[in-house]
Amino acid sequence: MFLLPRLRSASRCRRGRLASFVRRHNHPIGSSMASCATCGTTILFGGTKDGSLRFCNTNCQSKGAMLSRAAQVSDSEAFGHARRLHTGPCPKCSGSGPVDIHMSYRVWSALVMTQWQSRSQISCRSCGVKSQLGNIAFSAVLGWWGFPWGLIMTPIQIIRTLFVLVSPPNPIEPSPKLIHASKLQIATTMAVPSAMTPA
Ligand SMILES: [Zn+2]
Ligand SMILES: [Zn+2]
Numbered sequence: 001m002f003l004l005p006r007l008r009s010a011s012r013c014r015r016g017r018l019a020s021f022v023r024r025h026n027h028p029i030g031s032s033m034a035s036c037a038t039c040g041t042t043i044l045f046g047g048t049k050d051g052s053l054r055f056c057n058t059n060c061q062s063k064g065a066m067l068s069r070a071a072q073v074s075d076s077e078a079f080g081h082a083r084r085l086h087t088g089p090c091p092k093c094s095g096s097g098p099v100d101i102h103m104s105y106r107v108w109s110a111l112v113m114t115q116w117q118s119r120s121q122i123s124c125r126s127c128g129v130k131s132q133l134g135n136i137a138f139s140a141v142l143g144w145w146g147f148p149w150g151l152i153m154t155p156i157q158i159i160r161t162l163f164v165l166v167s168p169p170n171p172i173e174p175s176p177k178l179i180h181a182s183k184l185q186i187a188t189t190m191a192v193p194s195a196m197t198p199a
Helices: 005-010 012-026 058-064 075-087 125-142 149-166 176-191
Strands: 048-050 053-055 099-110 113-124
Touching (some): 048 058, 053 058, 075 099, 099 125, 099 149, 099 176, 113 125, 113 176, 125 149
Antiparallel strands (some): 048 053, 099 113
16 A cells, blocks of 8 residues: 555545445445555455455455565656557557556355456456446346345445446546556566566
C-alpha cells in the first residue's frame, strides 16, 4: 500500500464514491473495507491475506509478490510503457485504442458455495464493455444459486460492474491503474525475461 501513493491520491474521488456506496449497502454484514494491494480494487468481503496486505484473490496475491520488484521500476519508465499500451492496438481485437484497464466483477454459486471475482482486462473500451456486459449476464444467470452469499453478492457485483461501465477511464491519458499494471508488467519481464504476460 505504501508503494502506491500516486495511485491512491489519483483515484481517491472514485474510490470515495464506491466507498459511500459500500457503506450504504454493507451495513447489515458489517465487514471492514480494504483495497487489493495489487490492483487497488475495493475488497468487500473475503479476499486473501498476506501479512498486513490484502488481495482480492490468489491471482492478485501472486502478482503481489511482484510488488517489491515493481517498486524499483521508475515512474517515468512505467508511464512510458503505459503510454505505449494506451496508444497501441487493442490486445483483444487488434483495433485502435485508447487501450486501458477495464474492470468487471462477477459471481457464481452452487448451493452452499459462492465465488466472486474482480477481473481486470487491458483492452479498448469496446472490448471492455463487451466483457462487462458478459460478466453482468454471467452473474445474473449463475450468481444467485447459493445461500446466503449468492443472494448478497449477485446484486453487489452487478452494481459494481454497472458502476465501472458508466464511468470509463479517461481516453486522453493512461489511467493510474494502467500505469500501475505497467510497473507490474515490467517487473514480470525483469523476473522471467521471456514471459511477458498481461496484468
Ligand atoms: Zn486485486
Ligand atoms: Zn478491443
